[in-house]
Amino acid sequence: MIRFEHVTKRYADGTTAVDDLSFEVAEGELVTLVGPSGCGKTTTMKMVNRLIEPTEGRILLDGADIAETDPVALRRRIGYVIQQVGLFPHRTVLDNTATVPHLLGWQRKKARDRAAELLELVGLDPAVHGGRYPDQLSGGQRQRVGVARALAADPPVLLMDEPFGAVDPVVRERLQNEFLRLQSQVRKTVLFVTHDIEEAVRLGDRIAVYGNGRIEQLDAPSVVLGAPATPYVADFVGADRGLKRLSVTPIERDDLEQPPVVHLDDLVEAALSVLAGENADWAVVLDDGDKLHGWVAADSIVHANGGTVRDHARRMEAWLPVGASLKQAFSTMLQHDAGWIAVLDGDRRDHFLGVLTPTSLHGALRRSVGDDARRADRTEPPGGDLRATAS
Numbered sequence: 001m002i003r004f005e006h007v008t009k010r011y012a013d014g015t016t017a018v019d020d021l022s023f024e025v026a027e028g029e030l031v032t033l034v035g036p037s038g039c040g041k042t043t044t045m046k047m048v049n050r051l052i053e054p055t056e057g058r059i060l061l062d063g064a065d066i067a068e069t070d071p072v073a074l075r076r077r078i079g080y081v082i083q084q085v086g087l088f089p090h091r092t093v094l095d096n097t098a099t100v101p102h103l104l105g106w107q108r109k110k111a112r113d114r115a116a117e118l119l120e121l122v123g124l125d126p127a128v129h130g131g132r133y134p135d136q137l138s139g140g141q142r143q144r145v146g147v148a149r150a151l152a153a154d155p156p157v158l159l160m161d162e163p164f165g166a167v168d169p170v171v172r173e174r175l176q177n178e179f180l181r182l183q184s185q186v187r188k189t190v191l192f193v194t195h196d197i198e199e200a201v202r203l204g205d206r207i208a209v210y211g212n213g214r215i216e217q218l219d220a221p222s223v224v225l226g227a228p229a230t231p232y233v234a235d236f237v238g239a240d241r242g243l244k245r246l247s248v249t250p251i252e253r254d255d256l257e258q259p260p261v262v263h264l265d266d267l268v269e270a271a272l273s274v275l276a277g278e279n280a281d282w283a284v285v286l287d288d289g290d291k292l293h294g295w296v297a298a299d300s301i302v303h304a305n306g307g308t309v310r311d312h313a314r315r316m317e318a319w320l321p322v323g324a325s326l327k328q329a330f331s332t333m334l335q336h337d338a339g340w341i342a343v344l345d346g347d348r349r350d351h352f353l354g355v356l357t358p359t360s361l362h363g364a365l366r367r368s369v370g371d372d373a374r375r376a377d378r379t380e381p382p383g384g385d386l387r388a389t390a391s
């Protein structure tokens with residue numbers, strides 16, 4: 001969808017801001033550009049909407065060279081969100097949001113309806129906020145309007161330059177989560193500039209780690225964190241990259257352990273024989289519908305005088321749906337002071353799939369490094385020479 005072919009930008013004073021850059025962003029993909037200040041991220045982004053012209057190379061949008069497209073027409077196909085939102089102070093939030101539809105000549109009612117729809121989508125009530133002026137909003141709300149405005153004409157491409165950089169960390173995390181939810185609905189092709197590795201990892205389908213005008217590595221976040229391509233990348237992502245990996249690695253079914261399972265109405269003797277057969281100290285307890293109830297310990301039933309598991313089972317509150325992150329798994333273990341957590345089928349609520357222990361959690365983390373490295377190999381853009389160049 002967006003393709004950079006050997007793009008170089010040298011400014012008049014001789015600074016090479018971007019150096020022979022070749023990479024591709026697929027349709028519907030969100031690529032974060034991350035790196036220290038001055039490494040060429042913004043220059044890369046501004047070349048896409050022709051606020052800056054490359055010195056060499058070309059950029060293709062849907063296969064067409066953007067140098068041959070009228071810049072104004074081009075920019076109408078590209079939503080642009082920046083840190084200093086740039087809302088018009090004397091226009092209402094609704095009118096600000098409808099800016100591009102107005103420019104495109106939409107009828108007033110259609111443009112305002114679309115703006116109201118977009119405000120709802122970014123979590124602002126048009127009836128409450130639509131008539132306000134930008135200075136009557138919080139910083140986080142202004143950023144949301146910036147996102148709504150960029151999406152108003154439904155552009156296929158979004159460029160976002162540190163859009164959440166000016167708000168405090170709590171609001172920032174909320175905006176990031178909202179944006180992820182939004183992106184899962186609208187599936188735009190997004191280039192997102194940030195200097196914050198946490199943000200890059202959280203948002204990006206892939207992240208491009210910049211160093212001095214070049215991309216040092218372009219891969220899925222878990223690969224960048226698990227297998228940094230160069231010492232520079234390893235240093236940039238930080239010594240705690242293992243911890244960061246936890247938040248981008250989902251629990252998969254194959255990660256789970258299968259302890260013995262008994263049911264609430266099983267007789268105690270039957271449960272004991274299951275436990276003995278598997279040489280286990282405890283078993284997961286399910287109800288009639290195979291939904292998680294809790295667990296039962298061998299030593300709590302070994303001296304029981306008849307009865308069923310129901311009389312001895314304990315409830316288990318530490319559970320997560322499959323697909324939740326390993327970070328959530330770890331955090332749930334700590335929160336419940338539990339040595340394991342139950343993993344349930346997210347689609348069939350409460351349907352028990354298996355358990356995750358610290359050992360299997362570690363296994364999952366190691367498994368995903370290999371998986372992602374293989375996946376990254378398969379998703380190389382066509383044409384071997386178009387790989388992001390590692391210096």
Ligand SMILES: Nc1ncnc2c1ncn2[C@@H]1O[C@H](COP(=O)(O)OP(=O)(O)OP(=O)(O)O)[C@@H](O)[C@H]1O
Nearest residue numbers: 011013015017036037038039040041042043044195
């Ligand atoms: N108009 C200009 N003339 C000369 N040099 C420039 C110009 N604009 C940017 N540069 C230089 O180009 C390099 C890349 O700048 P760019 O703004 O792309 O970096 P960045 O990675 O986005 O940085 P930041 O995170 O600080 O915004 C820097 O060395 C910068 O000083």
